[in-house]
Structure formats: C-alpha cells, structure tokens
Amino acid sequence: MTEQELLDPGRAPSRAGVLRAAGKIAELLPQTPLLPLEIEGRTIWCKAEMLQPIGAFKIRGAWHRLSDLTEAQRQKGVVGVSSGNHAQGVAWAARRLGISATIVMPSNAPRAKLAATRALGAQVVLYDRAAENRDEIAARLTQESGATLVHAYGDPWVIEGQGTAGVEAAAQLEARIGRGPDRIVACCGGGGLAAGLALACPAADIFIAEPEGWDDVLASLEAGEIEGVPDLSYPTDCDALQTPRTFPINFAVLKARVSGGTAVTPAEVGAAMRLVFEKLHLVVEPGGAAALAAVLSGRVEATDATVVTLSGGNVDAETFVRMIA
C-alpha cells in the first residue's frame, strides 16, 4: 500500500454503511448504556463506551473493517496503528476472526494499553511518537507482507463502524425522552468517531473536543484545509487523542457537519473524570473525558437532548489517581 492509497481509500464513508455496520454490531455486542448526568439542572446523556469489551468504542470500527475482509485478505493479516484503543479493537476483532494482527504503537503508550493489546494476541511494533511517522511505518509493514492496513481513523469502514455508537445512542435517547439527539459532543483525535456520529445522526449538530496542544482538527476547520499539530512533543494525558493530522475522508465529513468545538485543558479533563467517577461510577480515561470537559467548561453548550461520548476507560491507576485528585 502506497501513501497515496492510504490517503485515498477509493470510497467515502456513508450513512448506509453506518447502518449496515450497526446491524453487524447489534449481533456481536450488547448496547453500551446511555446514562443521564445532571449538570446545573440540565440532564445530558453520556454514551458509556468504556464498557465495551476492550474498554473503548474502537471495537466498532475494527469489527466492521475486519469482518468485511475477503478470505484472501484475512490470510495475509492486518496491520493497525494506534496509541492503544484502536490497537485493542483490531486485536480483539482479529482474534475473533482468526486473523493475525500487527499493531504499530508509540513506545510511551499507557502500560495498560500495551499489555492488553499483547494479551489479545497481537504483535506490537513500537515507535517514537515525537520522532517517527507511524503511518509510514505501517505502510512499510503492509507492503512487506501484503497485509491490510486498518487505519485508526482514515478508513471508511472504521468511520462507519464508530458511527454505530450514534445509531445506538439515538435509539436509546428516543426511548428515554421521546426524541433523538439534537446535539452530539464527541472526543476528537483523528476525527473517526466524530465523522461516524455525523453520518449516523444527520439531524444532530456535531461539536468536537480536542486536548490543548492537539487541536489540529479545530485549526483545520478554521483554516478550511487540513493542518497538522505544530508540536508533536506537546505534553498531554489524552493519549487517545494524540493524532498528528486528520485525513481527507474524515475532513470532508467534518467540514460539512461540525458546528463548533473547543480545546480542553488538563484541569478541565481532570474535573470531568472526577465527575464521572462520583456521579456515574465509571472510569473514563483522559482522552475519553474531553467531550464532557468541553460541556463542563461552558464553551460548548448543552441542549435538552445532548449526547456526549465517554469514549474509553483504559487508563493506568497512577494517572487516574493523579487526574481525579
């Protein structure tokens, strides 16, 4: 696979693809709960994706992608690129389908994520997040082996799969309050989840939350073209959202559908994690708390039918304790 093929996968993600993926996911996994959380007298609805078997929504896109591979493709294996949650999603789906998986992961990924990915039977290839280009490493690995690259966000199947969280949340909110979401606030790294949710819920306004220093998608939307993160060594605890730049197929959807968003500070992320601990009794990782942090900050307003993604819970105990202190 050349870099050009990676940048242009030959098709755009579609709402029909999201709905097809939702049917596959419904057969595979129970729905994650949509939990009410009262913030200053207003109830917002939290999609608890840390309760997925791998502790994050990434299982959705990985399953949609891998289960659509042909028998010939399955024989040659898959290569994933991820700080950890997509890694586990690909490894989980690969093990279930009997496909061999290699995952390119940053050497400073949380220990819990590295261990969990290996425990799922995947081979892990480490790289230096500040000095190496992970997409180049992955492209080289796929060229050598003929394996299929399963990108963490720049892939139409992956985007469609992540969107299934929106299909579920819309039905769950409808059952609780009689209507679907008019606003969705999504944690945003490369924009796979946000783009998927936008396709899943055409009537909802989409807002995104990125960590301070890694708000390249917000910058790209403002500039009207894709811009990368200026400083790849900028420190953040939101490892799940540390993506150097979004991809054209994500950006096309986000440009058309995102209404706004904000970059959240470490203190705001910590406050959101603590609130989720106290009120929902859930463990949310820093990157998974960004959307709620955006609402708590007041810079993204909630409506009476707002869904917020709590997108993952894979966090080391030491980091968790420090963040909620």
Next chain:
Amino acid sequence: MTEQELLDPGRAPSRAGVLRAAGKIAELLPQTPLLPLEIEGRTIWCKAEMLQPIGAFKIRGAWHRLSDLTEAQRQKGVVGVSSGNHAQGVAWAARRLGISATIVMPSNAPRAKLAATRALGAQVVLYDRAAENRDEIAARLTQESGATLVHAYGDPWVIEGQGTAGVEAAAQLEARIGRGPDRIVACCGGGGLAAGLALACPAADIFIAEPEGWDDVLASLEAGEIEGVPDLSYPTDCDALQTPRTFPINFAVLKARVSGGTAVTPAEVGAAMRLVFEKLHLVVEPGGAAALAAVLSGRVEATDATVVTLSGGNVDAETFVRMIA
C-alpha cells in the same frame, strides 16, 4: 410501629412479588449491564448495579415498596434506615412520588452518601453506629409521625425489589450464553439482596460474601439461628455491609437457599476493586466488591454460568484511591 411489627411484617416475600416488582422496574429504569470478566480463563458475569441512578441496587427495593403505598400512607411520609445506599434509594423514590422522607444514617457514613441523600431532598437524622440502635430510632420516628418504616432489608417489598436484579441478570445471561445462572454470588449485609436473588432464580445456587468481622449471616447460617455481629466497632471499609443482624424474613429464605459463602479481607476487597477498575472500567465501592472478592479468593468457586453482584459504587475518592493502590 412496634419492634414486634418491625420483626414480623405480616407476609413473607415471594417469587410472584419479585416478578411483579420486575415489571414495575422495567417500566422505570433501563437494565444495568451484565458484563463478562475473565478470571483465570473462566468468564464470570458481573451485574453492574453501580450504574443505577443512585449508584446502587437499593433503588429497586425502595421503588417497589414506596410505589405500593396507599395514598393515605404516602401523605404521612416514610422513614428509612441506611448507611447510604438504601437512604438514596428511598430518597430517590420518595422524591419521584412526592412523598416526604426521613433517613436515619450513621454519623460516620461516607460523605458522598450523606451529601447525595440530602441532595435528593430527604431529611437526615444521624446516629452513632457503635452506641445506638438504629432500628429503635427509626421505630420511634415512625410512631411519632405515623410514617411508614422502609427497612433496608427486613421488609418483604424491599427483598422482592432487590430480587429484580436477578430477573434481569437471568434474562441477560440467557441471551449471551443460552442459559441462566446456575450460581449467584451476592454481597451480603442484612441479606435483602441475597434473599431477593434466591427468590428470583430458584434454579441457582446462592453464595454470600460478607466483610471480615461482619460475617453475622454466615455465623447465623452455621448456628441455625440468627446471631448478631459480636463487635459493632470492628473496622471495615465495607460500610454498605455493616448490618448488626439479619431479620427473620431474610433468614428464612437464606437458611433454605444459601449453599455457602465466605468472609473477605480488606486486601481481597481492594484487589477486587482494582480488577474492576482495570478490566471493567467501573467504580465499585468496598461493600459492592465483596462478592467478586470472594470468587477471586478461591474460597467461592465460579461455574461456567456464575453471576456476581457489583452492588454499588458510592465511594469517596480518598477511600477509592487507597483501596486500589
């Protein structure tokens, strides 16, 4: 209400009552998830009751009890007795039904539980856990006002309501593995949950877990008659399970149905809380982790269709951090 009336509520809890309660709960609340957890190659199934709106299963029994009160009874209010989770259950149900609620709580209850009970609009009356008899205080309060006492476990409605967790879990496990539970391990304070689960699931063997020093139900089962906790000042973090003695209507069910159980140490409880944090991304309070701790200890064996209650998640951050360290 005299002490005699408290000890003999006039009817025993029944399986029919559990099923009627399950119908009421199904209209009120979404099911809590039943989550798989792999322990040494065997999957056990965890009922995640900390995801209830009040963070514990106690909302079930309180709702069944309060929603069955007559209009005349509702006018006179209710009195509850609880270290915190039943308190919140009664307060939640009372607010929803427009009933005034007074809760007798120990002065050393977790701050989070005291604050949450007051936030739900209940009046809180504090007592000294080591020196005062909470049931006497509650009986006096009901005699003065004509309010209905809603005991935390010695009440047929409360037992039936708690059993609805078993009705849900049985259906969820059936959907996942094609059969219901053959074994249920329950956290046990006064025995309301364990008795309710026993009635809900007549084909399952029932095991109970109590905290070290507060294993009066296990001692009672061994003695063949109700025995109280010998030392009410024995220290434990499992505040939710600190009950001085079980009641006759609980004991009648438990004596007939409990197959075994164990007392768990603080270290075993902490290990269970940490495992739930790491693998399920849930916050379980010490008392809510006792059943899982019993399985992890090896003293209660799991089968291929074992359900374990994770019964609550209301824990102060400081305690949580100390326990998972």
